[in-house]
Amino acid sequence: MTAKAETQNRLVLRKEIIGSRRLSNYLLAVATSIGGLGFFLAGLSSYLGINLLFVSDPSQLVFIPQGIALGFYGVAGLLVATYLWLTIYWDIGAGYNEFSKETGQAKIVRWGFPGKNRQVELVCPLDEIQSVKARIKEGLNPKHSLYLKVKKTRDIPLTRVGEPVPLTKLENEGAELAKFLGVPLEGF
Known part of the structure; x- marks a missing residue:
């Protein structure tokens, strides 16, 4: 299994996020x-x-x-x-999204600029996740992204910044995550 691969079993779902190391x-x-x-x-x-x-x-x-x-x-x-x-x-923006039923937590990790807070890590309990939300904006500057809708906090972005994700891939990823977490999928 490669470092950038995604892993999934019945208890843990992990998705690697590509950062700045893109061909463009x-x-x-x-x-x-x-x-x-x-x-x-x-x-x-x-x-x-x-x-x-x-x-x-x-x-x-x-x-x-x-x-x-x-x-x-x-x-x-x-x-x-x-x-x-x-x-x-x-590799600014690289990281991973990990959802673990073993620990009952969702962990969102991203790398930023060097310094005191280079690694940004958000952890929230799985039972506080209300839904997986898709935001789709078409037009001159299209944006396709997935968010976690969490109780008592802002929506947490899950997809990479930059190039828009194709709608079919976004829908598949959102459906897979919503099914894994047992929450509804919004925005499609």
Whole structure:
């Protein structure tokens, strides 16, 4: 069994949640790194009067205002790329949802940014769970997500942030969890 696999027996249901280590984030980080480095080298070429790029010759640009603007955009792009790479390295948002009839608890665990509260862990008794709720928002920015509706607290999100989950997969996961917990499924 792999680390990212889900496990289920009659007493424990565990679902792994993918964090920042997705193909789309890698592609975005690579593109931002290349773009930021290109702009930075173009600005530096303008300042030094030496061509540092092989695709064009920005050494002929006037440093003020063109070269300094390119350099600024390059530094900003490299800072954003650094943030993206660190987010991927730390795997922000990864974790798992575990529902255990042995202990009578639901445990929602996610990884955040390094620091005192890097690991966020929510634990609630299974008997306080009222239902599994689906929220579906269509349109330009669609959102498909599952929530636990718990007594005396806000709804707890169960699905990953980012790319919307296909409706069939969301419905299957929601039905499986509702059946395991013995609670109704809302929102479909």
